[in-house]
Amino acid sequence: MININNLSFGYPNTPELFRNISLHISRGETWAILGPSGCGKTTLLYLLAGLKFPTSGEVTIHGEKILRPRPHSGLILQDYGLLPWSTVRENVALGVNVRKFYGADGKHTPDDFIPKDNVESWIQRLGLSEVVDKFPAQLSGGQRQRTAIARTLALEPDLLLMDEPFSSLDAITRENLQNLTLSLCEEQNITLIIVTHAIEEAAMLGKKILLLDTAPNSTARIFENPNAGSRNSAEFHALCETLWGEMQKRNAP
Amino acid sequence: MKRRDVLFAAAAIFVIWQITAMIVSMSILPTPLTVLVVFFNELQNGLFTHFAVSLWRVTAGMLLSVLVAAPAGLVIGGSKRLNRIFSPIIYLLYPIPKVVFVPVVILFLGIGDTSKIMIMFLILFFQIVVLVRDQASGIAPQLIQSLQSLGAGRRALFRFVYLPASLPAILTALRQSIGTAVAVLYITELSATKYGLGYYIYYRGSTLLDYPSMYAGVIAMSLLGLGMYFSVDWLERKWCTWKFVS
Numbered sequence: 001m002i003n004i005n006n007l008s009f010g011y012p013n014t015p016e017l018f019r020n021i022s023l024h025i026s027r028g029e030t031w032a033i034l035g036p037s038g039c040g041k042t043t044l045l046y047l048l049a050g051l052k053f054p055t056s057g058e059v060t061i062h063g064e065k066i067l068r069p070r071p072h073s074g075l076i077l078q079d080y081g082l083l084p085w086s087t088v089r090e091n092v093a094l095g096v097n098v099r100k101f102y103g104a105d106g107k108h109t110p111d112d113f114i115p116k117d118n119v120e121s122w123i124q125r126l127g128l129s130e131v132v133d134k135f136p137a138q139l140s141g142g143q144r145q146r147t148a149i150a151r152t153l154a155l156e157p158d159l160l161l162m163d164e165p166f167s168s169l170d171a172i173t174r175e176n177l178q179n180l181t182l183s184l185c186e187e188q189n190i191t192l193i194i195v196t197h198a199i200e201e202a203a204m205l206g207k208k209i210l211l212l213d214t215a216p217n218s219t220a221r222i223f224e225n226p227n228a229g230s231r232n233s234a235e236f237h238a239l240c241e242t243l244w245g246e247m248q249k250r251n252a253p
Numbered sequence: 254m255k256r257r258d259v260l261f262a263a264a265a266i267f268v269i270w271q272i273t274a275m276i277v278s279m280s281i282l283p284t285p286l287t288v289l290v291v292f293f294n295e296l297q298n299g300l301f302t303h304f305a306v307s308l309w310r311v312t313a314g315m316l317l318s319v320l321v322a323a324p325a326g327l328v329i330g331g332s333k334r335l336n337r338i339f340s341p342i343i344y345l346l347y348p349i350p351k352v353v354f355v356p357v358v359i360l361f362l363g364i365g366d367t368s369k370i371m372i373m374f375l376i377l378f379f380q381i382v383v384l385v386r387d388q389a390s391g392i393a394p395q396l397i398q399s400l401q402s403l404g405a406g407r408r409a410l411f412r413f414v415y416l417p418a419s420l421p422a423i424l425t426a427l428r429q430s431i432g433t434a435v436a437v438l439y440i441t442e443l444s445a446t447k448y449g450l451g452y453y454i455y456y457r458g459s460t461l462l463d464y465p466s467m468y469a470g471v472i473a474m475s476l477l478g479l480g481m482y483f484s485v486d487w488l489e490r491k492w493c494t495w496k497f498v499s
Contacts, residue, residue, distance in 0.1 A: 051398050069402050081399025085417045085495045094413065095403040101412060108404040135495040155403065 001027040001191055002048065002159070007057035009040075009047060016216040017043055020057065023210070023220045027158070030185060030192040030228060032206025034199065036247065039212040041195040045161050048193065049075045061159065071099075071110040073159040074152035078167065080144045082136040088147050089132045093119045095155040122150040126180075142173035149177075153184060160185060162194040166201065175231075178204055182229055199247070203239045204231050211246060221246075254486075283465045292469035299453075300466075304473050306448040310366055311438050311477065314373025315427065321374070322381035323423050327415050329382070330389025331407075340386075347383060351375040352437060364445035373437050380433070381426040388422035389415050421496060424489045428482060435478040450474045 002025040010016035017040035025031055033041045046052040047059055050069040059066045061073070069075075082091045096119060104113040123132055126146040136144055145165055152160065162181070166174040182205065185192040196202050202209050209223040223243065227235045267285045274284040292300070329335045329343075355372055362368040392414060400414055442451025450473050458467035490497060 046398075049398075049402050051401060069404065071404050073402070075399065075402035077395050077399055079393075079395055081396055083396070083414070083417070085420075085493065094400075098400070098403050098405045098409050098413065101409050102404065102406075108406050108409070135498050137495070138498055151403075161402075 001025055001062060003060045004047075005058050005060070007047065007054045007059065009043060009052070009054050010216075018054075019216040019218040021217055021220055022057075023222075025191065025193070025208075027191055028189050030182065030205060030207045031194070031210060032202035032208075033193065033195045033210045033212065034197070034202040034206075034243065034247075035212030036214065037197065039214055040217060041197070041212055042163050044212070045075070045163050045193065045195050048159075049073060049161050051075075068107070070159075071108065071113075071155075072157050073161060074155060074157035076145075076148045076152055076160070076162045076165050078164045080136075080148040080165075082144060082147055082151075084136050087133050087135055088128050088139070088143075089119070089123065091136070091147050092123055092128070092150045092154060095151055099155070118154055118156075122154045126150040140173075141169045142177060145169065145177055149181065149184070153188065156188070157190060159191045159193070162192070164196055165194070167196070167198070174201075179229075181205070199240050199243045200231065203236055203243065204228065209239075209243065211243065281464055283468060287465050288468040288472065291465040292472050295466050295469045300469060300473055303448055303450050303453040303470070304477065307438055307442065307450040307474070307477055310369050310441075310449065311373065311434050311481070313366075314370045314438075315377060315430065315434055315481075317370060317374050318377035318381055318430070319423060319427065322378045322426075323385050323419070326382040326385025326422075327389050327411060327419055330386040330391075330419070331411065331415050333390075336386070336390055343379065343383060343386075347379045351379075352440060355441065359445065369438070369441040369446075372441055373434050376433055376437055377426075377430045380430050381423065384422045384426040384429075385419045388419045392418050421489065421493050424485055424493070428485045431478055431481045431485070435474060435481075439474065450477065 002023075004021060004023040006020045006022055007018055008016060008020055009018045033044060035041050043052060047054060048061075048066070050066045050073070053067070061070060064070075083094065086094065096115065099109040099113055100115055102108040104111050123129055126149060128143065128146055128150060131139060131143055136147070139147065148165070160181075165181075166177055169177065178201070181192065181194075184190070192205070194201075194205050196205075203225060205228060207225055207228045209225055211221045211223060213221075223239065225239055227233050227239075230236055270285045274282045329339045351372065354375060358368045358371050358375070362371055396414060397410060400410055405413060438449070439451040439454070442449035443455050446452050450470055454467055454470035454474065457463045457470055
């Protein structure tokens with residue numbers, strides 16, 4: 001589904017973050033991108049989202065080179081990106097309304113787009129019915145994140161990109177939302193790529209874990225994690241320890 | 254602001270005025286009661302027409318300013334390139350006291366309403382454009398990226414982000430401009446017209462030496478400013494509900 005081919009990227013006047021890195025991600029997989037601050041995790045997500053572009057090499061999704069945000073990709077950012085002046089209902093409907101605004105032009109909106117009234121069902125599904133007329137400032141962190149997820153899933157994406165979406169939530173809410181995200185992605189056959197700096201989160205969510213080092217990254221170090229979704233198994237703890245050891249080793253002075 | 258507090262403040266101002274008038278005891282400062290009686294009598298004797306003419310001029314000036322300055326501020330604030338080009342120009346023109354252009358504008362546009370509206374426009378345009386530009390350019394990049402990931406291009410960003418994000422700034426600019434707009438209105442109505450509250454106040458006070466009716470004109474002008482101020486407050490509560498939730 002996703003091919004990263006010999007990709008290089010660096011911000012002006014700073015060392016390169018990626019140098020000739022290549023990676024393949026198949027449809028329906030769940031990936032976690034893990035690494036220390038400044039290693040380029042979020043940048044890689046933005047490259048996949050079509051919000052930044054490689055200095056050389058390319059990203060293709062379903063064979064198409066990414067030159068702009070792709071209508072079938074959903075992106076959820078750390079601070080949820082909700083409009084503060086819109087209610088929960090309006091925020092969930094935002095993506096659908098943007099598509100209605102353009103119509104099926106094939107650029108901003110898929111050319112097979114048919115407006116569907118699925119906003120209310122996603123509001124119910126994500127347990128937002130009681131706060132539907134509230135503004136983001138009136139919501140808890142968990143409710144804000146649910147709103148962002150509902151807004152993205154209402155667009156029926158085949159790829160969900162998440163940038164540290166659970167980092168500011170309490171442990172119980174975080175765990176609930178991690179489980180919810182996994183089950184929704186499985187149910188909708190969505191490819192999930194989540195960026196995190198938390199080893200446990202990566203081991204919980206990613207069936208494959210891409211471990212990034214301090215820049216520049218030139219090889220994709222991938223850890224297989226067939227037991228993702230469970231945090232009580234011995235394998236989970238073993239993987240966490242391995243990842244912790246690897247990160248320690250790489251960041252040792 | 255609570256309505257009760259506003260009424261209380263108005264009553265306090267009238268009491269202070271009453272006491273001052275009693276102490277001064279001169280014809281140039283009549284008591285509020287005298288002025289209020291004259292005010293209601295004068296309303297039927299032409300004051301209302303002067304009020305309506307002034308209201309039309311100031312509303313037209315403000316509306317024209319918003320309709321031109323708000324989109325200009327949004328476009329400039331929404332584009333780094335345009336901001337780089339226009340900001341130095343705005344920086345140079347903003348502090349120039351536009352009221353000195355009154356004779357120039359009258360020479361170009363004549364002595365009718367157009368020149369009066371244009372002078373208000375010249376002053377308000379810069380106040381609004383600066384506030385809206387700063388608001389639009391200060392929108393968090395994450396919010397923009399989030400919308401772009403939902404498929405929003407430039408047009409949708411204006412519709413769904415820049416415009417609603419700048420609405421409070423537009424209303425704040427309007428609220429801040431009301432005092433200036435009414436003051437400028439007064440200056441423009443001092444000459445070359447026989448209608449408007451500026452003319453009424455000046456004519457009654459300086460020519461007829463009819464001080465109670467001059468003060469009635471001052472009250473009418475204050476009501477004009479206050480009414481506009483309250484209207485903007487009302488619009489803000491209606492359009493920017495999210496700012497008032499807790």
